[in-house]
Amino acid sequence: MAMPDPMADSFPCENRHSPEEPPELRPAEAKYGTYYLSVSRLNFDEAQSPKSLLLGTKEKARLNVVAWATDAYVH
Numbered sequence: 001m002a003m004p005d006p007m008a009d010s011f012p013c014e015n016r017h018s019p020e021e022p023p024e025l026r027p028a029e030a031k032y033g034t035y036y037l038s039v040s041r042l043n044f045d046e047a048q049s050p051k052s053l054l055l056g057t058k059e060k061a062r063l064n065v066v067a068w069a070t071d072a073y074v075h
Contacts, residue, residue, distance in 0.1 A: 001036065001038075002032045002035070002036055002037075003035040004025055004035075005031045006025055008055060011055045011067045012055075012067045033058075035056070035066075036063060037054070037055055037056075038053070038054045038056070039052070039053050050071045051070065051071035052068070052071075053068060054067075
């Protein structure tokens with residue numbers, strides 16, 4: 001899915017520790033087309049794996065992953 005450019009700034013690891021909440025994004029200020037977010041989860045029977053998130057950006061004719069995260073949890 002396309003991610004608004006201002007929201008993508010908070011995704012890389014070096015920006016995740018920030019105690020500040022990201023500013024509220026107004027629809028008129030949202031610019032799309034630079035960043036794309038992919039969220040995946042592998043499910044086996046009734047068990048669910050953590051979510052895997054990949055943030056990519058278009059560079060020339062390719063989509064390159066610039067940040068990733070997992071939604072890890074312990075049962």
